[in-house]
Amino acid sequence: MVEALIFYMFAFVLIASAVMVVVSRNPVHSVLFLVMAFFNTAGLFVLLGAEFIAMMLVIVYVGAVAVLFLFVVMMLEIGKVSMKEGMVTYLPVGLFVGLVLLAELVFVYLGWEMAEGAADRRLFPTPDASEVANTHALGQIIYTHNVYLFQISGLILLVAMIGAIVLSLRTRPGVRKQDIADQLDRRREDAVELHKVESGAGIK
Amino acid sequence: MVTFESLNFSPAIPEIFLAVMGMILLIFGVFRGDKGFRLVCWFTVFSFALAAVLLLHLADISSLAFGGMFVTESFAVVMKVIVLTGASIAVLMSMQYAQREKIARFEYPVLMLFSTLGMMLMLSANDLMALYLAIELQSLPLYVLAALNRDNLKSSEAGVKYFTLGALSSGLLLYGCSMVYGFSGTTNFNDIAIALSAMETPSAGLVTGLVFILAGLAFKVSAVPFHMWTPDVYEGAPSSVTAFFAMVPKVAAMGLLVRVTMGAFGGIAEQWQQVLWLMAAASALLGAFAALRQTNIKRLMAYSSIGHMGYALIGLTAASIDGVRGLMLYMTIYMFMSAGVFAVILLMVRKGQQVEEIDDLAGLAKYNPVMAVCLAVLLFSMAGIPPLAGFFGKLFVFQAAISGGFYWLAIIGVLSSVVAAYYYLRIIRIMYFDTAENELDRVEDTPSLFMMRGTAFLAVIFALIIWPLFHVLHEAVERLLAI
Numbered sequence: 001m002v003e004a005l006i007f008y009m010f011a012f013v014l015i016a017s018a019v020m021v022v023v024s025r026n027p028v029h030s031v032l033f034l035v036m037a038f039f040n041t042a043g044l045f046v047l048l049g050a051e052f053i054a055m056m057l058v059i060v061y062v063g064a065v066a067v068l069f070l071f072v073v074m075m076l077e078i079g080k081v082s083m084k085e086g087m088v089t090y091l092p093v094g095l096f097v098g099l100v101l102l103a104e105l106v107f108v109y110l111g112w113e114m115a116e117g118a119a120d121r122r123l124f125p126t127p128d129a130s131e132v133a134n135t136h137a138l139g140q141i142i143y144t145h146n147v148y149l150f151q152i153s154g155l156i157l158l159v160a161m162i163g164a165i166v167l168s169l170r171t172r173p174g175v176r177k178q179d180i181a182d183q184l185d186r187r188r189e190d191a192v193e194l195h196k197v198e199s200g201a202g203i204k
Numbered sequence: 205m206v207t208f209e210s211l212n213f214s215p216a217i218p219e220i221f222l223a224v225m226g227m228i229l230l231i232f233g234v235f236r237g238d239k240g241f242r243l244v245c246w247f248t249v250f251s252f253a254l255a256a257v258l259l260l261h262l263a264d265i266s267s268l269a270f271g272g273m274f275v276t277e278s279f280a281v282v283m284k285v286i287v288l289t290g291a292s293i294a295v296l297m298s299m300q301y302a303q304r305e306k307i308a309r310f311e312y313p314v315l316m317l318f319s320t321l322g323m324m325l326m327l328s329a330n331d332l333m334a335l336y337l338a339i340e341l342q343s344l345p346l347y348v349l350a351a352l353n354r355d356n357l358k359s360s361e362a363g364v365k366y367f368t369l370g371a372l373s374s375g376l377l378l379y380g381c382s383m384v385y386g387f388s389g390t391t392n393f394n395d396i397a398i399a400l401s402a403m404e405t406p407s408a409g410l411v412t413g414l415v416f417i418l419a420g421l422a423f424k425v426s427a428v429p430f431h432m433w434t435p436d437v438y439e440g441a442p443s444s445v446t447a448f449f450a451m452v453p454k455v456a457a458m459g460l461l462v463r464v465t466m467g468a469f470g471g472i473a474e475q476w477q478q479v480l481w482l483m484a485a486a487s488a489l490l491g492a493f494a495a496l497r498q499t500n501i502k503r504l505m506a507y508s509s510i511g512h513m514g515y516a517l518i519g520l521t522a523a524s525i526d527g528v529r530g531l532m533l534y535m536t537i538y539m540f541m542s543a544g545v546f547a548v549i550l551l552m553v554r555k556g557q558q559v560e561e562i563d564d565l566a567g568l569a570k571y572n573p574v575m576a577v578c579l580a581v582l583l584f585s586m587a588g589i590p591p592l593a594g595f596f597g598k599l600f601v602f603q604a605a606i607s608g609g610f611y612w613l614a615i616i617g618v619l620s621s622v623v624a625a626y627y628y629l630r631i632i633r634i635m636y637f638d639t640a641e642n643e644l645d646r647v648e649d650t651p652s653l654f655m656m657r658g659t660a661f662l663a664v665i666f667a668l669i670i671w672p673l674f675h676v677l678h679e680a681v682e683r684l685l686a687i
Contacts, residue, residue, distance in 0.1 A: 104412075108412050112409045115399035116403075148271075148273050152341055153337060158227075159345050
């Protein structure tokens with residue numbers, strides 16, 4: 001009973017904040033609602049007994065990604081009005097397409113049929129918590145069983161990094177950078193000149 | 205209990221080698237800077253060649269690796285060797301163009317290498333998760349490459365457009381995967397096939413999932429109705445990158461499509477045959493009619509490639525050994541012919557500026573007969589005029605369609621290839637019968653010149669070498685379908 005209540009609370013707040021992400025006028029508010037959505041998702045994961053994923057969600061998404069979003073939104077200075085342009089023209093079409101898709105999915109759901117033994121074939125059934133800890137089991141799946149997928153994901157991230165650098169790094173001429181080696185190399189003789197100035201004559 | 209040792213790395217050695225080479229070249233490039241561009245290019249080609257050698261050593265082994273997620277057999281090996289050949293040609297052709305256009309950055313060949321690696325993984329994917337990740341690894345470098353000329357508005361637009369639509373297609377694909385997983389309880393292709401064989405009539409959910417997966421893959425081969433990105437991306441991306449787009453990723457995507465349809469979903473062929481029928485017919489028709497009014501040769505090639513994907517899909521629609529073999533032959537020929545035509549496009553320089561209008565070729569035959577003859581041969585071949593290479597591609601595809609009972613599809617294919625012949629011939633007319641107002645420069649771009657002549661030569665002598673190639677492809681397909 002209590003569990004169901006908590007579930008509905010998390011689920012309701014999650015959906016409500018997800019809606020707010022989309023409709024909120026101020027982009028900063030959108031990001032903050034996104035953070036709220038992540039927190040509630042984490043709550044749902046805890047209810048499912050997946051405490052590790054819940055933890056990662058809070059650390060990675062809330063701690064890193066959402067903060068990064070906030071930075072980007074603040075730096076881009078997206079106008080409050082310009083985001084909503086075209087909303088009126090596209091909304092009916094969007095709603096229509098969404099409704100058609102929803103209707104189709106309902107039909108698919110009503111006619112759903114599983115292959116024989118599909119439920120037993122689920123790839124990684126949850127292990128007994130008394131034998132293997134949740135995090136340990138996940139580690140086995142990710143780093144041993146699915147090491148192939150893990151490595152490809154790593155390559156994809158590497159490519160994403162290369163891509164971001166290629167497309168955005170510019171070497172501008174005339175930028176003064178601090179170079180410690182250059183600074184240490186400098187001798188007194190290179191930088192300082194001593195002149196004997198006669199009074200009233202000045203320096204040429 | 206899966207242990208690290210039981211994962212069996214050895215079938216994936218060529219891919220591991222390529223990944224390691226990519227990282228080494230990246231480090232090398234970072235130290236040398238963009239001065240090392242040519243060297244990195246050569247090393248990339250060298251790594252492709254070595255990977256092909258490693259692959260051929262594994263050619264006779266048919267085995268699973270990484271717990272069934274990675275499969276290699278002669279079909280995968282043949283397709284990978286074709287992909288590696290195409291990628292090598294694309295890198296070689298890019299070298300001088302990139303320097304002319306000031307996009308010669310060392311990341312360029314490295315990104316091509318990672319994309320090619322993604323294609324190899326696609327061809328070996330035996331699991332929905334592996335399929336998705338391989339597709340992402342293949343596409344991500346392509347988005348970056350499309351936008352590589354970042355000071356050019358069209359290039360940036362091409363990159364953004366490609367990226368956005370690519371993300372959409374990934375979404376569709378993943379959604380389909382989730383449905384198939386929900387139906388069968390597994391993501392492994394072999395297990396999906398087993399789950400399917402236990403069913404008498406396929407459930408609606410499964411078919412919906414299959415359609416979503418096909419839609420996601422159709423994006424990658426730019427089949428109608430998922431072709432919208434192709435003309436803009438082809439036009440906007442730097443020409444050498446467009447050459448790569450046109451030649452290589454589609455071969456890999458077609459190979460993957462074969463594995464998904466004939467392998468995992470072979471049991472419900474009549475379901476996906478309808479989808480492919482429509483895509484094939486629509487692509488062939490759109491490719492033929494939309495290209496008629498193009499004035500930009502890169503846009504024209506985009507529509508032409510949509511049409512060619514339609515013909516290749518006709519082979520797959522037949523869902524037979526003949527059909528798949530016809531598709532493989534078609535893709536091989538298509539890749540070489542595109543390489544030749546793009547070599548010519550890369551050589552279209554006037555007063556040091558790249559030009560890409562069809563009218564810029566006017567009178568080419570008068571002042572540069574060799575280039576005109578080569579292009580004419582390549583275009584005749586693409587139009588499917590015997591005895592050039594393209595004719596054989598179309599012949600075997602249509603033959604498979606007819607023996608599979610798809611008469612209408614074959615008729616649509618033949619008719620649209622007649623329409624398509626018009627615009628290929630129009631280019632030839634412009635080259636031979638129009639007068640030149642401004643001549644094109646003579647560019648000393650040895651790799652591109654070599655590719656132009658080599659592929660034209662290949663198109664002419666193809667009738668002589670078709671049988672050994674045919675034999676190799678036939679054996680590969682037979683083994684694929686026997687498993």
